[in-house]
Amino acid sequence: MRTVDGRVAGRRGQATRQKLLDCLSEMLSSSPYRDVKVIDVARRAGTSPATFYQYFPDVESAVLEIADQMASEGAALAELLEGRSWVGRAGWQTAQELVEGFLEFWRANDAILRVIDLGAAEGDKRFAKIRARILNPVISSLADSVAELQSKGRVDKDVNPAAIAGSLVAMLAAVASHQKGFGVKQADLKPNLALLVFLGVTGRKPTR
Incomplete structure (x- = not known):
């Protein structure tokens, strides 16, 4: 150093x-x-x-250092999907744990994530790259899961795995960053968000 x-x-x-x-x-x-x-x-x-x-x-350089450290910790989000099933009760468990992981990660890093979102929204490529480091591995893993289900005839052939995965991860990030402002209890938010994720990935209602 x-x-x-x-x-x-x-x-x-x-x-x-x-x-x-x-x-x-x-x-x-x-x-x-x-x-x-x-x-x-x-x-x-x-x-x-x-x-x-x-x-x-300057302060901005220090903020980017904090953001970079936090982005490395964000690798744990993609690990929530490694080797996981999206079939039956196991699939419902996968959706729930992914949602819980996103909400917890955003709660733990709320302040710096707000700065990253602000910088990325303003077109700062440095912050945009850090945001991509956090979210892209999750998108990739989720797209692989959709593609696998598709290859087994469990998901419609017209579905674009990358588009579905990107949309779901964007939704998770948006909800996680605004979870305090929904006026909805966490006990209600989590299962309903998991339901949307499961439906998005599988096109089916979960087996609970």
Whole structure:
């Protein structure tokens, strides 16, 4: 790990850098992204703006670092589909666990995901790439599941697996990012969202 000027950061420097990132993450939970200033992050971390600039050229660079770390954790979403069945009760379980995984991931990373969505919506390719790193592996796995069901005659041949998968994942991400604003209890949201996912993948009602 190197500083902005190319020096290798020692153990203490790495700890300081991580503390700055942790403090920034906390601030993003309560303050709009563009209202966060270097001096505020440094003060919260118990250090100086000069120290912040040793590790990051600006707040946006630090935000992208946090987003990159979070995107790596997002690989767990695609793992929810690996080797899973979409047939019968096992398929219903797969849909439920995928929904639960999305909702939990967004709850745990709500602040930084809001920044990523904002940046991507404004056309910032850096944020768009991070969003794609999170969602594309899930889309790919889900499309493979639809294609497999299609090859076995369980899904209509006219269905486009990639289009179905992309639409379902976009729906999951949208609902997960707005789950606090639906006015619907989690106990009701989860099974109904899982139902939509299962119907979208299989074209059938689930066996519960």
